[in-house]
Amino acid sequence: MATSADNSGENINGSEMIVRCLAELGVEVIFGYPGGAVLPIYDAIFKQNKIRHILVRHEQGALHAAEGYARSTGRVGVVLVTSGPGATNSVTGLADALMDSIPLVCLTGQVPTHMIGNDAFQEADTVGITRPCTKHNYLVKTVEDLPRIIHEAFYIASAGRPGPVVIDLPKDVVMAEGDYQEGTYTSETGHRSYRPRTEPDNAAVDAAMELIVNAERPIFYSGGGIINSGPAASEALTRFVRETGYPITNTLMGLGTYPASDAQFLGMLGMHGTYEANMAMAECDVMIALGARFDDRVTGRLSDFSKGSKKIQVDIDPSSVNKNVPVDISIIGDVGTVIDAMLAKLPNKSGGKSAALEDWWRQIEAWRGRDCLRFKQHGDIIKPQYALQRLYELTKERDVYFTTEVGQHQMWAAQFLKFEEPNRWMTSGGLGTMGYGFPAAMGVQVAHPESLVINVAGEASLMMNIQELSSMMQHRLPVKTIILNNEYMGMVRQWQELFHGGRYSESYMDSLPDFVKLAESFGANGIKISKPEEVDDAIRTMIETPGPFIADVLIDKTENVYPMIPGGAAHYEMKLGPDHGELEEKAEDGMVLV
Amino acid sequence: MTETIERHTISVLVDNEPGVLARVIGLFSGRGYNIESLTVAEVESGAALSRINLVTSGPRMIIEQIKAQLDRLVPVHQVSDLTEEGPHIERELALIKVVGSGEARAESLRIADIFRAHVVDSESDSFVFEMTGKPGKVNAFIRLMEPLGLTEVSRTGVVALLRGKKSI
Numbered sequence: 001m002a003t004s005a006d007n008s009g010e011n012i013n014g015s016e017m018i019v020r021c022l023a024e025l026g027v028e029v030i031f032g033y034p035g036g037a038v039l040p041i042y043d044a045i046f047k048q049n050k051i052r053h054i055l056v057r058h059e060q061g062a063l064h065a066a067e068g069y070a071r072s073t074g075r076v077g078v079v080l081v082t083s084g085p086g087a088t089n090s091v092t093g094l095a096d097a098l099m100d101s102i103p104l105v106c107l108t109g110q111v112p113t114h115m116i117g118n119d120a121f122q123e124a125d126t127v128g129i130t131r132p133c134t135k136h137n138y139l140v141k142t143v144e145d146l147p148r149i150i151h152e153a154f155y156i157a158s159a160g161r162p163g164p165v166v167i168d169l170p171k172d173v174v175m176a177e178g179d180y181q182e183g184t185y186t187s188e189t190g191h192r193s194y195r196p197r198t199e200p201d202n203a204a205v206d207a208a209m210e211l212i213v214n215a216e217r218p219i220f221y222s223g224g225g226i227i228n229s230g231p232a233a234s235e236a237l238t239r240f241v242r243e244t245g246y247p248i249t250n251t252l253m254g255l256g257t258y259p260a261s262d263a264q265f266l267g268m269l270g271m272h273g274t275y276e277a278n279m280a281m282a283e284c285d286v287m288i289a290l291g292a293r294f295d296d297r298v299t300g301r302l303s304d305f306s307k308g309s310k311k312i313q314v315d316i317d318p319s320s321v322n323k324n325v326p327v328d329i330s331i332i333g334d335v336g337t338v339i340d341a342m343l344a345k346l347p348n349k350s351g352g353k354s355a356a357l358e359d360w361w362r363q364i365e366a367w368r369g370r371d372c373l374r375f376k377q378h379g380d381i382i383k384p385q386y387a388l389q390r391l392y393e394l395t396k397e398r399d400v401y402f403t404t405e406v407g408q409h410q411m412w413a414a415q416f417l418k419f420e421e422p423n424r425w426m427t428s429g430g431l432g433t434m435g436y437g438f439p440a441a442m443g444v445q446v447a448h449p450e451s452l453v454i455n456v457a458g459e460a461s462l463m464m465n466i467q468e469l470s471s472m473m474q475h476r477l478p479v480k481t482i483i484l485n486n487e488y489m490g491m492v493r494q495w496q497e498l499f500h501g502g503r504y505s506e507s508y509m510d511s512l513p514d515f516v517k518l519a520e521s522f523g524a525n526g527i528k529i530s531k532p533e534e535v536d537d538a539i540r541t542m543i544e545t546p547g548p549f550i551a552d553v554l555i556d557k558t559e560n561v562y563p564m565i566p567g568g569a570a571h572y573e574m575k576l577g578p579d580h581g582e583l584e585e586k587a588e589d590g591m592v593l594v
Numbered sequence: 595m596t597e598t599i600e601r602h603t604i605s606v607l608v609d610n611e612p613g614v615l616a617r618v619i620g621l622f623s624g625r626g627y628n629i630e631s632l633t634v635a636e637v638e639s640g641a642a643l644s645r646i647n648l649v650t651s652g653p654r655m656i657i658e659q660i661k662a663q664l665d666r667l668v669p670v671h672q673v674s675d676l677t678e679e680g681p682h683i684e685r686e687l688a689l690i691k692v693v694g695s696g697e698a699r700a701e702s703l704r705i706a707d708i709f710r711a712h713v714v715d716s717e718s719d720s721f722v723f724e725m726t727g728k729p730g731k732v733n734a735f736i737r738l739m740e741p742l743g744l745t746e747v748s749r750t751g752v753v754a755l756l757r758g759k760k761s762i
C-alpha cells in the first residue's frame with residue numbers, strides 16, 4: 001500500500017485509528033455487540049461507512065458468525081465486543097476457532113489502564129482468560145502501538161496455521177489521540193519473531209515421492225489444512241489424486257477438499273466415517289496425510305492405528321507432526337505448495353494402474369460393497385438420513401453453503417451431503433460446539449448474500465443460539481435452518497444407549513418450543529413436518545420462501561449414527577449397525593472414553 | 595513397551611514482554627508436561643530479549659512436542675535443545691540454611707568446604723551457605739546437610755550455555 005502524502009501524520013483518536021486500520025486491511029464487516037468500554041469505538045464506526053457492523057444478540061454468536069464468514073471466504077473474521085461479560089461470552093467462540101484453525105481478530109474492550117487490576121466494573125482479565133484459547137493476544141498499552149498491533153494481529157491470525165487473535169483495548173487507549181500515518185504498516189510487515197515456514201524441505205518431498213510412487217496400497221487422507229491453504233490447494237490435491245489413481249478420504253474438516261462425487265473418494269473417515277475409508281486406513285501400506293492432524297476421532301485406539309503403514313504427513317504446524325501418531329516422513333510447509341512440489345515430481349505414468357493398485361482397488365470395492373451408509377426409509381416416520389439425502393438432491397445444483405450444529409445430525413450431514421469444492425461446509429469439528437451452526441450460517445450469509453445458506457440443526461443445539469434469528473431479521477439474512485428433531489440430545493442418547501445401559505439421564509428435551517411459532521414471533525417463517533412424503537415439499541418451501549426459515553422435521557427418535565467406531569476402539573472394530581444385521585452391542589466399557 | 599524418559603535442557607529466546615512467561619508456563623500446565631526447573635531473565639536489553647532456561651523430562655515424542663509447541667508461541671524467537679546440540683554447562687545457585695550447634699555444626703562447615711560452598715550468613719547456631727554447581731552437586735550437598743540441621747533451601751533452577759565458540 002502506498003503512503004498517501006495528504007494523510008500522513010494525522011492526529012486522531014485510538015478508536016478512529018482502529019477503524020482506519022481495519023479499512024486499510026480490507027475489512028468489510030465486523031460482527032459485534034456494544035458496551036461501556038467500547039463506546040468510543042462504536043462512535044468511530046457510526047461516523048464512517050466503509051465497514052459494515054452486524055449487530056448480534058449474544059457475543060458467542062458474533063464469534064461463530066465471524067468463523068462462518070472466515071471459513072467460507074478464506075478471509076479473517078472480525079469481532080468487536082465489550083469488556084468483562086462481552087469478553088467472557090466470546091471465549092467459546094475463540095476456543096472453537098483455535099481448535100479448527102479459523103483466522104479471527106477479536107477486539108475486546110477493557111477498563112481504563114489505571115483501573116486494571118482493581119476489580120473495576122466490567123473488568124475481566126481478558127488476556128489471562130483467553131491466553132490458552134487464542135493463537136496470540138495483546139493488551140494495548142498506548143495509542144502509538146495500536147496500528148502496529150492491529151496489522152500484526154491480522155498477520156498472525158492468517159499466517160501459518162490460522163487462529164484467533166484477541167486485542168484487548170483499554171478505554172483510555174482508544175480515546176487517546178495519537179499520530180496516525182496511513183500505509184506505515186502493510187500485511188507484509190509481518191512480525192519480528194513469528195515467521196512460519198511455508199516452503200518445504202526438498203529432500204523430504206523427494207523421500208515422500210519415493211514412497212508414494214512405489215506404494216501398493218496407498219491412501220490419501222486430507223483435512224482442514226487444505227482448506228486453509230486456499231482453493232488452489234484443493235485443485236492441486238484433486239489433480240494429484242487423479243494422476244496417481246489412488247483412493248482418498250477426508251476428515252470432517254476436510255470435506256470439500258476433494259470432489260465427493262468422484263469415484264476415488266471413499267467418504268469421510270473416523271468415528272462415524274465410512275467402512276471403506278476406515279478399512280483402507282487400517283490396511284494401507286502408505287498413508288499420505290495432507291493438512292490433517294491425526295485427531296482421536298480419526299485414529300480410534302492409537303496402539304492399533306494403521307500399524308503396517310508408512311506414514312507421510314504434510315502440515316504447516318510442526319507441533320501437529322508426531323503428536324499422536326509417529327510418522328515416517330514429515331514435511332513442514334504450506335500444504336498447497338507441497339502438493340505442487342509433489343506434482344512436479346510425479347513421473348509421467350505410462351501403462352495404467354499397477355497390478356498391486358488394481359488389487360487394492362478390488363479390496364476397497366469389496367469394502368464399499370458393504371454399503372455402510374445404507375438405511376431403510378419405510379413406514380411413515382422420517383429417517384434423518386432420508387431427509388438429508390433429499391436435502392442434498394434438492395440443493396446440489398444450487399450455489400449452496402451448509403453449516404451444522406453438533407450431534408447426530410452433524411454426522412449424518414457429513415455422511416449424506418456431498419461437497420464438490422472447499423469452503424462450502426462449516427462445522428465445529430475440534431471443539432464440537434453446540435450452537436455453532438446457526439450464527440455461523442449468519443456469517444456465511446453476510447459473506448455470500450446471494451447464495452443459499454442452510455444450517456442443519458438438532459433441536460437441542462439450535463436452542464443454544466436461537467437469539468440470532470433476531471440478528472438475521474435485522475440484517476435481512478435469509479438463513480435456512482432444517483432441524484432434524486428427535487426431541488433428544490440424540491448423540492448423548494446414543495451413547496447412553498450403547499455404553500450406559502440405556503439410562504437416559506437428562507438427555508430428553510422436554511418443553512421444546514413450537515419452532516414454527518418461534519420463527520414467526522421473530523417475523524420469520526417456518527414449517528413443521530412429520531411424514532416422509534412431506535419432506536421434498538418442505539425443503540422446496542424452505543428454499544423458496546424469502547427471509548430466514550426454520551423447517552422443523554420430526555424424525556425417528558431412536559435412530560443411531562452408524563457406522564461407529566466406539567471411543568477407544570480400533571478401526572477394524574467398527575460397528576455397521578442394525579440395518580447390516582449387526583447386533584447393537586451394549587457394553588459399559590466404553591464409558592470412560594469420550 | 596516402556597518408553598525411556600529423557601531429561602532435556604532447553605533454552606528459549608523470547609520477546610521480553612508481559613505475558614510471555616505465563617504463555618510458557620500455561621503451555622506446560624495446560625498440556626501436562628513436566629517442568630523440573632525454569633529460569634528467566636532479560637539477556638539482551640537492547641533487543642528486549644529474555645532467555646528462558648528450562649529442564650523438562652519425558653519420552654522422546656513428548657520432548658519433540660514440547661519444543662514444537664514452544665516454537666509456535668508468537669513471541670518465541672528461538673528454541674534450542676542444549677541436550678541435543680552438544681556439550682553444555684549447567685549451573686544452579688542455591689542458598690541453604692543449616693541450624694544446629696556442636697559437632698553437627700562443625701561437620702556442616704567441613705562439608706561446605708569440600709563442596710566449595712560459601713558461608714554468606716553466620717550466627718551462633720545457624721549458617722546460610724551459598725553454592726553454585728550442577729544440579730547433581732547441589733542435590734548431593736543438600737542430602738549431606740539433611741542430618742546436620744538443614745531447615746531451608748532456596749534454589750534458582752538451571753541456567754545453561756553451550757560450551758566452546760558456538761552459541762544458540
Ligand SMILES: Cc1ncc(C[n+]2csc(CCOP(=O)(O)OP(=O)(O)O)c2C)c(N)n1
Nearest residue numbers: 407408409432434458459460461489490491
Ligand atoms: C455446548 C455443548 N454442550 C454439550 C455438548 C455435548 N453434546 C454433544 S452432542 C449433544 C446433543 C445434541 O443434541 P441435538 O442438538 O438435538 O442433536 P442430535 O444429536 O439430536 O442430532 C450434546 C449435549 C456439546 N457438544 N456442546
